[in-house]
Amino acid sequence: MDAERERLRQAAAPDAPWRLWGPYLSERQWGTVREDYSGDGDAWSSFPHDHARSRAYRWGEDGLGGISDAEQRLCLSVALWNGRDPILKERPFGLTNGEGNHGEDVKEYYFYLDNTPTHSYMRFLYKYPQAPFPYNDLVSTNRARGRQEFEYELLDTGVFEGGRYFDVFVEYAKAAPEDVLVEVTVANRGPDEAVLHVLPTLWFRNTWSWGGDPPRPLLRADGRGHVAAEHPELGGYHLYVDDGDVPLLFTENETHNERVFGTPSASPYVKDGIGRHVVDGDAAAVNPAGTGTKAAAHHVLTVPGGGAATVRVRLAGARLDAPFGAGFDGTLRERRGEADAFYAPLVPAGATADEALVLRQALAGLLWSKQYYHFDVETWLAEHGSDPWTPSGLRDHGWFDMTAGDVIVMPDKWEYPWFAAWDLAFHAVALAAVDMDLAKHQVEVLLGDRYLHANGQIPAYEWNFGDVNPPVHAWAARFVHTLDRRLTGNDDLDFLERVFQKLLLNFTWWVNRKDPDGRNVFQGGFLGLDNIGVFDRSAPLPTGGSLDQADGTAWMAFYAQTMLQIAAVLSDRDPGYEDLAVRFAQHFLRISASIDRVGDVKDEMWDEEDGFFYDVLRLPDGSATRLKVRSLVGLLPLCASTVFLPHPDPGEARLLDRVRDFATRHPTVTRGMSAAGREGAGGRRLLSLLDEHKLRRVLAIMLDEEEFLSPHGIRSLSRRHAGRPYEFRTDGQVHRVAYLPAESDSGMFGGNSNWRGPVWFPMNALIVRALLNLHAFYGDGFTVECPTGSGHRMTLYEVSREITSRLVGVFLRGPDGRRPVYGGQRTFQEDPHWRDLLSFHEYFHGDDGAGIGAAHQTGWTALVATFMILHSDLTAADFQAGGGAEGPATS
Incomplete structure (x- = not known):
C-alpha cells in the first residue's frame, strides 16, 4: 500500500x-x-x-x-x-x-x-x-x-x-x-x-x-x-x-x-x-x-x-x-x-502523458473544491428580525431547522461557493475513484437530520433550498457502493441501508408533491436544467394550467429503478426489504405505463411521428399540446434503463415472481415494454421506458451530428433548432427556444447558465450509463448507425465508448497541438506557461468544445476522470461474461 x-x-x-x-x-x-x-x-x-x-x-x-x-x-x-x-x-x-x-x-x-x-x-x-x-x-x-x-x-x-x-x-x-x-x-x-x-x-x-x-x-x-x-x-x-x-x-x-x-x-x-x-x-x-x-x-x-x-x-x-x-x-x-x-x-494502461495530465488535474481540482459550509438558517432568520413561526417573505424561511456545518465539495468555490444537491451526487461518483470515505460522506451529508427537511425534501441550493434538483442521490449511492465492492471487496451494506432509509422519505415527498393529479406523471419544475424549456419551469405558466415533464417523469422512473436495486441488495441480508423492492418495481411500472399510454394519445409525451419525447402543456380548458423542443428533456427517458443480472438466490426468485404477478394482474403496465417478461443476453432482465422500437427512434436522433451528437459529446439541445427555433405564442407573446452552442442570450436564472446547446458532462454520464445497461441486455447483436447516416454500425457499448472519447477529447491536445476547451485563446493554446493548465468548465460549446460558464467548476466535470478510469477497465468481453454488467459503469 x-x-x-x-x-x-x-x-x-x-x-x-x-x-x-x-x-x-x-x-x-x-x-x-x-x-x-x-x-x-x-x-x-x-x-x-x-x-x-x-x-x-x-x-x-x-x-x-x-x-x-x-x-x-x-x-x-x-x-x-x-x-x-x-x-x-x-x-x-x-x-x-x-x-x-x-x-x-x-x-x-x-x-x-x-x-x-x-x-x-x-x-x-x-x-x-x-x-x-x-x-x-x-x-x-x-x-x-x-x-x-x-x-x-x-x-x-x-x-x-x-x-x-x-x-x-x-x-x-x-x-x-x-x-x-x-x-x-x-x-x-x-x-x-x-x-x-x-x-x-x-x-x-x-x-x-x-x-x-x-x-x-x-x-x-x-x-x-x-x-x-x-x-x-x-x-x-x-x-x-x-x-x-x-x-x-x-x-x-x-x-x-x-x-x-x-x-x-x-x-x-x-x-x-x-x-x-x-x-x-x-x-x-x-x-x-x-x-x-x-x-x-x-x-x-x-x-x-x-x-x-x-x-x-x-x-x-x-x-x-x-x-x-x-x-x-x-x-x-x-x-x-x-x-x-x-x-x-x-492512469489507464497505455494512456498518453497528456491523458494522465487531464485525469490528475481533474481529480486534483475536485479535491481542491472542498469548502467548510456553515449556515444556521434559524439564526440567520432571527438576525433578519424573523422567526420560524411567523410567515415572512424572507428567502428559505421554511428551512429554519437546517443547520449546516460540514466540509462539502462545491461546484466551484467562487461562482458557486455553496452546495447544489444534484451536483454533489455527481461529485461523489467522481470522488469514489480516489477517496471512498469522502464519496460516501458527500452522498449522505444532505440526507442527514441537519439538512433533510421534515417533509423529506433535499435542500437544493442556498438561493432557494426549496427548489427541486433531479433525484440522483440513490444512483450515486448505488454507484459508490458498487465501486467500493469492486475495488476493495468491501460490501458496505450499512452505508447503503442508511442512505436508503433517508431516500424513502425523499421518494415519498416526490410522489406526494410532484405528481399532483396522481397520474404517475411528474411536474418537477426547475429540475436543475435552468433555461432549457420554453418557460421558466419554476414560475407559474403564462398560459395557466400545468406542465407534464418528460424529464421529471423519467427522473422518477430512474429513481424507482435505483431504489429497487438497492432494496434488492439489502433484501439479501434482511428479507424485509423484499416488500419495498416490490413496491418500487410497481412504481416504475406505473410510471412506464403513464409516460406512453398505448396508442397515439394526443396528450402523452411520446410523439410517434417524430420518434421523440416532449413535455406536454395542459391548459385550463382541459386541452393539451406537446412542446416540441428537441432537448435533453426528451433524452432523459433513455437514461431510465437499468439491467438486472440473473440471481440464484431464492429471495431474488421470489421477488421476481411477485413482480410478475403484479404485471399479470395489471397487463396495461407492461404493454408498451417489449423487454418486459423476457430475458436478454446472459439471462439479464431490463427495466426501461423505451421498447426496442422507441429506442432505435430516439438513438437515431441522438446520434445524428446535425441534432445531438457533437464532436465533443451529446448536446443539451438539438442543433436542428439553429435554423428552426421552436416558438410558442400566447397572449400576444412569443416564447422561443433556439440552439445556442455557447452562452445564453436569456436572463432566465441570472443569465449565466445555458442548457440550449452546450455539452454538459453529468447528463452525458447518465446517457453513457444507459447505453452500457442497454448493451448488457441486448448484446452485440443490437447495432445502430453511429453517427446516424454514416453507414458505420456500432454496438451500444461501442457507442458509449465513442461518446466518452469525444468528451475526453475536449481537454486533450489534438494533432494541431490545440485543446478544444480553450477555443481560440492563443495564450492558452501556445504559451508554454499556459498550455498545460486546465480549467474544467461548467459546460462546453456545442460545436467546438470550448469551455463555457464557471471556469473553475471542476465539480461534476471531473467526471472526465471517471470516464477515463472506468471505461479503460471495461471491454465488450466483460459484458458478454457478465462482469461489466454489474460493475460501476452500469450502476
Missing part, C-alpha cells in the same frame, strides 16, 4: 486526523445568501467585493489558494501586492450578476495543479499581473456588452502582454496531521526585474462579534518569525516564517465600520489594516503590540526577469526547534513523490 492510501486508512481513526487541515476556504464569501442582510434579497449588492477586504464575514471565510481546519476556525492563505494595485490581493475578483453580460463570473486565472485526498500534498497556481489589476476596466466593459457579445476576460485587457506577470505557486505538504509546510515560489515571467509583496496570512474566523460573548482567540508575536495562535476549541498552533527578519503585521478580523457603514469601529485595528499598511503606508493601521486575530509576514521580493524567489512558512500544532532546513525540503520532495505514486495506478 502506498503512503497516501495508508494515510487514508489511518484517517478513519480519530487519533490520526489527516483530514483536519485542507483547502476548506471559500474563494468568495461576499455576495452570498449567507452574508445577505439586505431587505430586498439582493445578496450581490448587500455585500459587494468592495466590502470584502474591510468587513468581517458572519458565516465563513475566503482566500487565495488557502487552507483552514475542518471547521474553518483558523485560516492560512497568501496575500499579494504588485506595488501598483489599489488594494491588497487577498481573494479572487469577479463580476456580480448585474455586472457581467452573461451573469456573474470570476475574472482571474488560477489553477489547481495537484492534491491528494488527505491533503498531504497540494499545489496551486495563481497568475498575477505586474501592471495594475484592471478592476474598473473589467466591470465597465462587461457591463456595456450585450448578451450577444463575448465576455471580456482578463487576457483581453492586455495586462499579460510581454509575459509581465508572476506565476505564484503555492505548495502544501504535511509532515504530520497537524504540521503543514508551505512553500511559495514566485516566477517572474517578464523580461525585467519586478517587485512582489508576498504575505502569508493567518487569521481566525470571526466567531465573537455576533452575540453570546464567546471566548476570543488570539494571535501574538512570539519571537523572530514566530506567531503563536491560541483558540479555545482548536488549541494552540504556531506559524513559523523562514526569514525571521520580515515584519510581522497584526490587526483584528473586525469590520472597518467607518469605511463600510460610516459608524465607529470596535477597534482601531480592523480587517483591512494589513492592506492599508502595505498599500497605503498607514503605519497606524497595524497593532504595534504584536497581537490580534489576523496576522501576516510581510515579504518584499525583488525577482529578476525570468527568475524566481521563494517564501517558506510552517504551521504546526506544537513548538518546533528547527522548523526549516533539510527536513523541510526532504518532506516536500517525499510528498511530491507520494502524490505521483498515489495517482499512478489510476
